[in-house]
Amino acid sequence: MTQPMKKSAYKSQRKAEQERLEKQRKLMRKLILATGIIVVLGIIAAIIFTPKSDPTNFAYDTLPVLGQKDAPVKIVEFGDYKCPSCQYFSQNVKPQLEKEYIDTGKVSLYFMNFPFIGEDSQTAALAAQSVFHQNNEAFWKYYDLLYKNQQDEHTVWATPDFLVKLAKDNALPVDYDKLQSDIANATYEKEVNSHASTARAAKVQSTPTLFINGKEFTGEFSDYAGIKKAIDDALAAGTSK
Missing domain, CATH: 1.20.5 (Single alpha-helices involved in coiled-coils or other helix-helix interfaces)
Incomplete structure (x- = not known):
């Protein structure tokens, strides 16, 4: 017990x-x-x-350029010629950039294709690349003409005939037969597709999207004051990528 x-x-x-x-x-x-x-x-x-995300590296020498190639600040625009927002940028923001920064040698503007709205987005991109390879200055005139004559994004308007006629009617200094041939044969298809691949790799979600010295501008494309600040910050940093 x-x-x-x-x-x-x-x-x-x-x-x-x-x-x-x-x-x-x-x-x-x-x-x-x-x-x-x-x-x-x-x-x-x-x-x-x-590590902080590295700036995107662009092959600037292969792209249409507006301004001096040795400008300290380089802006790359990803665009679609059928995009209404891109039209707004080309007609309202780009002129301000030209006057204040591009014409003064501080900024150079480059363009890359990101055609996604319709099949004729690709056709317009092929036409613009053909013009670029013939004449860089003519490219920027054609760039402005495409946006000035942009039609409803839901319609197929950027046809080969329209694109060639647009160049002829505005006396663009290029070979029109070559332009027509380049569109028909998709001469610069790989180049356009490479631009789009670069956009996707850089996680571009919409057009227009801007990269300032390799870094995406995350503000509104229509906010010139915001773009101006980003440019001034890049100028102050004194480096370009």
């Missing part, structure tokens, strides 16, 4: 149990604190040591 525990022995055992539990609680608190510190330090390290 088991003998009942003496009261003094019970108290002694209870005290020892309480001391053991208290030691466990202190140990757990230390472990939790240490774990928390490690987590915080890990987050700080991740913020400090995670």
Whole structure:
């Protein structure tokens, strides 16, 4: 038969149990604190040591350029000739850029195709690339003409006949037969597709999208004040990519 525990022995055992539990609680608190510190330090390290996204590198020498090639700030526009927002940019923002920055040698503007609205977006891009390869200055006149004569984005208007006639009617200084042939034979299809691949790799979501010295401008394309600030910041940084 088991003998009942003496009261003094019970108290002694209870005290020892309480001391053991208290030691466990202190140990757990230390472990939790240490774990928390490690987590915080890990987050700080991740913020400090995670590399910033590198600027996108563009093959500027292969692109249409408006302005001086050695301008300290280079802007790349991704556009679709059927895009109404691109039309707005070409008619309202680009002229301000030209007057304040491009004509003064501070900025050069480049264009890359991101045709996604319709099949004739691709046709217009092929035509514009043909004009560019014949005459860089004529390209920018054609760029303006395409947006000036832009029609409803839901209709197929950028047909080969329309695109060639647009060049002829405005006496663009290019070979019209070559322009027609380049469109029909999709001479610059790989080039246009390469532009689009670059856009997708750079996570371009819409047109127009601007990159200023390789870094995407995340403000509104219609916000000239915002674009101006980004340009001035790039000029102050004194580097171009």
